[in-house]
Amino acid sequence: xxxxxxxxxxxxxxxxxxxxxxxxxxxxxxxxxxxxxxxxxxxxxxxxxxxxxxxxxxxxxxxxxxxxxxxxxxxxxxxxxxxxxxxxxxxxxxxxxxxxxxxxxxxxxxxxxxxxxxxxxxxxxxxxxxxxxxxxxxxxxxxxxxxxxxxxxxxxxxxxxxxxxxxxxxxxxxxxxxxxxxxxxxxxxxxxxxxxxxxxxxxxxxxxxxxxxxxxxxxxxxxxxxxxxxxxxxxxxxxxxxxxxxxxxxxxxxxxxxxxxxxxxxxxxxxxxxxxxxxxxxxxxxxxxxxxxxxxxxxxxxxxxxxxxxxxxxxxxxxxxxxxxxxxxxxxxxxxxxxxxxxxxxxxxxxxxxxxxxxxxxxxxxxxxxxxxxxxxxxxxxxxxxxxxxxxxxxxxxxxxxxxxxxxxxxxxxxxxxxxxxxxxxxxxxxxxxxxxxxxxxxxxxxxxxxxxxxxxxxxxxxxxxxxxxxxxxxxxxxxxxxxxxx
Amino acid sequence: xxxxxxxxxxxxxxxxxxxxxxxxxxxxxxxxxxxxxxxxxxxxxxxxxxxxxxxxxxxxxxxxxxxxxxxxxxxxxxxxxxxxxxxxxxxxxxxxxxxxxxxxxxxxxxxxxxxxxxxxxxxxxxxxxxxxxxxxxxxxxxxxxxxxxxxxxxxxxxxxxxxxxxxxxxxxxxxxxxxxxxxxxxxxxxxxxxxxxxxxxxxxxxxxxxxxxxxxxxxxxxxxxxxxxxxxxxxxxxxxxxxxxxxxxxxxxxxxxxxxxxxxxxxxxxxxxxxxxxxxxxxxxxxxxxxxxxxxxxxxxxxxxxxxxxxxxxxxxxxxxxxxxxxxxxxxxxxxxxxxxxxxxxxxxxxxxxxxxxxxxxxxxxxxxxxxxxxxxxxxxxxxxxxxxxxxxxxxxxxxxxxxxxxxxxxxxxxxxxxxxxxxxxxxxxxxxxxxxxxxxxxxxxxxxxxxxxxxxxxxxxxxxxxxxxxxxxxxxxxxxxxxxxx
Numbered sequence: 018x019x020x021x022x023x024x025x026x027x028x029x030x031x032x033x034x035x036x037x038x039x040x041x042x043x044x045x046x047x048x049x050x051x052x053x054x055x056x057x058x059x060x061x062x063x064x065x066x067x068x069x070x071x072x073x074x075x076x077x078x079x080x081x082x083x084x085x086x087x088x089x090x091x092x093x094x095x096x097x098x099x100x101x102x103x104x105x106x107x108x109x110x111x112x113x114x115x116x117x118x119x120x121x122x123x124x125x126x127x128x129x130x131x132x133x134x135x136x137x138x139x140x141x142x143x144x145x146x147x148x149x150x151x152x153x154x155x156x157x158x159x160x161x162x163x164x165x166x167x168x169x170x171x172x173x174x175x176x177x178x179x180x181x182x183x184x185x186x187x188x189x190x191x192x193x194x195x196x197x198x199x200x201x202x203x204x205x206x207x208x209x210x211x212x213x214x215x216x217x218x219x220x221x222x223x224x225x226x227x228x229x230x231x232x233x234x235x236x237x238x239x240x241x242x243x244x245x246x247x248x249x250x251x252x253x254x255x256x257x258x259x260x261x262x263x264x265x266x267x268x269x270x271x272x273x274x275x276x277x278x279x280x281x282x283x284x285x286x287x288x289x290x291x292x293x294x295x296x297x298x299x300x301x302x303x304x305x306x307x308x309x310x311x312x313x314x315x316x317x318x319x320x321x322x323x324x325x326x327x328x329x330x331x332x333x334x335x336x337x338x339x340x341x342x343x344x345x346x347x348x349x350x351x352x353x354x355x356x357x358x359x360x361x362x363x364x365x366x367x368x369x370x371x372x373x374x375x376x377x378x379x380x381x382x383x384x385x386x387x388x389x390x391x392x393x394x395x396x397x398x399x400x401x402x403x404x405x406x407x408x409x410x411x412x413x414x415x416x417x418x419x420x421x422x423x424x425x426x427x428x429x430x431x432x433x434x435x436x437x438x439x440x441x442x443x444x445x446x447x448x449x450x451x452x453x454x455x456x457x458x459x460x461x462x463x464x465x466x467x468x469x470x471x472x473x474x475x476x477x478x479x480x481x482x483x484x485x486x487x488x489x490x491x492x493x494x495x496x497x498x499x500x501x502x503x504x
Numbered sequence: 505x506x507x508x509x510x511x512x513x514x515x516x517x518x519x520x521x522x523x524x525x526x527x528x529x530x531x532x533x534x535x536x537x538x539x540x541x542x543x544x545x546x547x548x549x550x551x552x553x554x555x556x557x558x559x560x561x562x563x564x565x566x567x568x569x570x571x572x573x574x575x576x577x578x579x580x581x582x583x584x585x586x587x588x589x590x591x592x593x594x595x596x597x598x599x600x601x602x603x604x605x606x607x608x609x610x611x612x613x614x615x616x617x618x619x620x621x622x623x624x625x626x627x628x629x630x631x632x633x634x635x636x637x638x639x640x641x642x643x644x645x646x647x648x649x650x651x652x653x654x655x656x657x658x659x660x661x662x663x664x665x666x667x668x669x670x671x672x673x674x675x676x677x678x679x680x681x682x683x684x685x686x687x688x689x690x691x692x693x694x695x696x697x698x699x700x701x702x703x704x705x706x707x708x709x710x711x712x713x714x715x716x717x718x719x720x721x722x723x724x725x726x727x728x729x730x731x732x733x734x735x736x737x738x739x740x741x742x743x744x745x746x747x748x749x750x751x752x753x754x755x756x757x758x759x760x761x762x763x764x765x766x767x768x769x770x771x772x773x774x775x776x777x778x779x780x781x782x783x784x785x786x787x788x789x790x791x792x793x794x795x796x797x798x799x800x801x802x803x804x805x806x807x808x809x810x811x812x813x814x815x816x817x818x819x820x821x822x823x824x825x826x827x828x829x830x831x832x833x834x835x836x837x838x839x840x841x842x843x844x845x846x847x848x849x850x851x852x853x854x855x856x857x858x859x860x861x862x863x864x865x866x867x868x869x870x871x872x873x874x875x876x877x878x879x880x881x882x883x884x885x886x887x888x889x890x891x892x893x894x895x896x897x898x899x900x901x902x903x904x905x906x907x908x909x910x911x912x913x914x915x916x917x918x919x920x921x922x923x924x925x926x927x928x929x930x931x932x933x934x935x936x937x938x939x940x941x942x943x944x945x946x947x948x949x950x951x952x953x954x955x956x957x958x959x960x961x962x963x964x965x966x967x968x969x970x971x972x973x974x975x976x977x978x979x980x981x982x983x984x985x986x987x988x989x990x991x
């Protein structure tokens with residue numbers, strides 16, 4: 018049919034554009050970003066929505082323009098986020114997912130994807146160390162939501178009446194997490210009606226790990242005030258330092274005071290795939306719930322975040338509302354595969370196929386090798402800058418494939434970004450932002466920066482991009498020095 | 505490079521598989537579904553995850569197997585959900601989105617997509633009728649989450665201290681929605697610590713519309729008990745009947761008692777695109793927030809759900825946590841484009857490009873024509889079965905492109921599904937499930953059924969698939985009669 022041929026030709030033309038973009042993204046000679054300020058970018062194309070249709074040729078032009086100004090997140094020199102890189106099998110799987118265009122709520126409309134989610138969650142629970150992979154779980158739209166699920170489950174487990182009667186029926190609940198934990202713990206507490214003031218931040222040691230003794234002290238203190246400790250979120254791979262909280266010691270405290278133990282392994286959970294590095298999460302099997310985002314260190318395309326739960330049936334009891342138009346109890350197949358009623362969402366995007374197909378293609382050992390390589394590159398960077406003139410490690414650890422470093426983070430001394438120039442303390446905070454702005458304007462590389470506590474702006478170098486090599490690490494350091502030379 | 509060539513060849517092979525699947529999906533000679541029971545499907549392929557990698561050929565086989573057992577949601581005879589069909593421009597946009605593989609939280613990593621979200625939300629607010637398209641909004645992972653955002657905002661607007669201090673700092677809050685509203689309102693209330701018992705269900709009239717007088721009565725009653733009414737969710741297009749609550753009358757009540765008015769237009773919001781049908785949402789411009797899912801009647805690929813908010817800045821104040829590693833205040837560009845801190849999520853999938861590119865391709869008038877056609881098909885079906893022997897309309901309305909009908913839903917009388925056989929009342933409830941099971945086994949079509957209140961199982965026929973024609977409607981009725989003939 019003519020219509021069909023035209024449609025397929027159009028789709029193939031888009032594919033050709035995408036393939037050219039992919040090839041370009043992996044090419045070190047191209048820019049990571051062709052940066053323009055928002056107002057400028059708004060002018061550079063006609064982005065407005067119109068009453069009249071455009072031609073298919075116009076649509077192809079729009080596709081090209083969109084990609085021209087996009088960030089090449091697959092570029093071997095893109096280190097800006099915890100999620101970087103582009104896996105071709107993962108991409109193919111995502112294209113298939115879009116084509117299948119269905120919804121995870123029932124087996125009826127997503128039979129294969131529901132089974133693959135079942136198989137994959139079970140495998141992940143086995144890797145966590147829960148017996149026979151038993152338990153529960155769900156793929157959710159990101160780590161923040163996975164963490165919110167965990168908090169919701171912990172509250173429901175302790176006070177199931179909260180579902181019907183709300184927070185006014187329960188005593189004042191308090192949650193605990195380290196001062197370096199992800200902001201989603203507080204965000205979740207705000208949303209769930211617990212309140213951010215009921216999230217107690219536990220001190221970290223000099224390497225960014227939660228101090229279990231401080232956790233215990235704060236739990237006791239809370240109980241003395243008549244509050245009810247219900248949730249501890251330990252972090253496996255903190256966002257800024259990449260630190261791993263001591264899970265065994267934390268689990269002892271949780272057990273002693275009968276508090277739900279959650280492990281936010283959104284970033285570091287993937288180390289469970291590596292025999293060499295999984296010791297950093299020793300004790301994770303004692304957790305009641307674990308967040309683990311394969312879209313970070315495992316490079317699964319965005320989004321792919323799992324919440325794993327030790328207790329079976331709890332999610333269903335906590336969230337189910339028995340919608341009669343979706344979860345009819347008189348269907349002709351095994352209804353335990355209609356998993357939608359345990360979700361907060363109604364419709365749920367298919368996030369599983371990317372992970373499943375990549376796992377199939379690499380095998381567990383392929384993921385392991387990929388993760389080990391990230392750690393190796395990180396160690397290479399560590400060795401390169403630890404004694405380099407003009408740099409200081411903000412956090413002297415090598416547990417995660419990310420490093421934080423700065424032009425001398427010691428606030429009491431002058432500091433230098435390159436071997437050539439020195440700074441007074443007050444200017445130090447501006448070094449990273451200026452270099453970052455120049456990186457974006459030149460478009461050569463991208464790396465993140467931030468302050469933390471009393472430490473002024475420093476770079477956070479994250480290595481999760483499977484395309485990155487030792488040479489790219491060298492390039493990053495050279496580029497920082499080149500861009501900071503006149504400072 | 506060899507690696508590149510191999511990769512591109514693989515991707516192209518996947519594309520060829522996907523294109524063949526698309527062509528097949530639109531072909532009425534193919535089955536909508538090749539159904540297998542869960543245990544059977546688990547045996548039909550090796551879905552387990554292995555330690556060792558598979559070859560690229562194996563991966564292609566896995567892709568084919570996945571599609572073989574998938575539901576063809578694009579099939580012109582797939583009427584099972586509110587989201588059906590597959591738009592080729594939308595699909596191309598989703599493939600591009602996957603390839604760009606980035607995150608909506610900052611302008612820094614998603615400059616174009618952030619701008620397109622800005623442009624599209626503004627346009628949607630203009631269509632709602634808010635002056636100059638002013639206001640706020642976000643694309644969220646589905647209507648349930650959009651509705652939850654609305655409830656969260658309403659609570660924060662009335663009691664901003666709830667963010668820090670939790671629900672224990674506020675009086676007992678109560679929300680109101682019709683007894684036919686979507687289950688996500690209760691789910692949201694449970695999650696937010698409000699409790700399902702604080703969601704008061706307002707009566708509907710015989711056509712499924714909320715009765716404003718009952719709403720007012722229940723608000724007064726709640727106030728008399730010392731509760732604080734904070735949120736009314738009116739539904740524009742209920743899930744089962746497709747009814748539109750009377751928004752103007754509801755807005756009068758909300759104004760009188762100073763209660764946040766939300767419109768859940770997840771399904772019916774798209775009628776705003778049609779000059780002929782938008783009167784059904786008259787009064788929507790008086791709402792404080794509106795949920796509108798372009799992934800339903802506008803056939804944008806899953807997921808694409810917008811929450812539109814009248815008040816600017818509220819979302820940011822409600823949800824922001826100032827994460828220093830993402831939302832640095834010393835960046836070199838206009839930070840109002842870093843929209844991530846107003847979200848509940850941290851990472852957020854790019855859902856905007858599908859909608860934007862489809863809008864570009866169709867123009868507003870293209871979406872209008874598509875929606876008008878759904879309504880036309882629905883009217884055709886209505887006329888076809890309203891006087892047909894053996895059928896009864898459960899809800900005799902034609903406002904939404906979906907109809908509910910049944911083999912005589914009158915519980916007091918015998919009923920017939922086809923002109924040939926009659927049933928006693930007790931068997932009636934089993935008619936729809938049996939026919940549905942047969943539909944799935946034959947794979948010829950799919951349509952949903954459910955009970956509602958005192959009405960036993962009836963069919964809910966939804967028309968949102970742009971590929972459906974008058975002949976497909978005829979086919980559905982013939983198929984129901986064929987499959988029910990021996991009952």
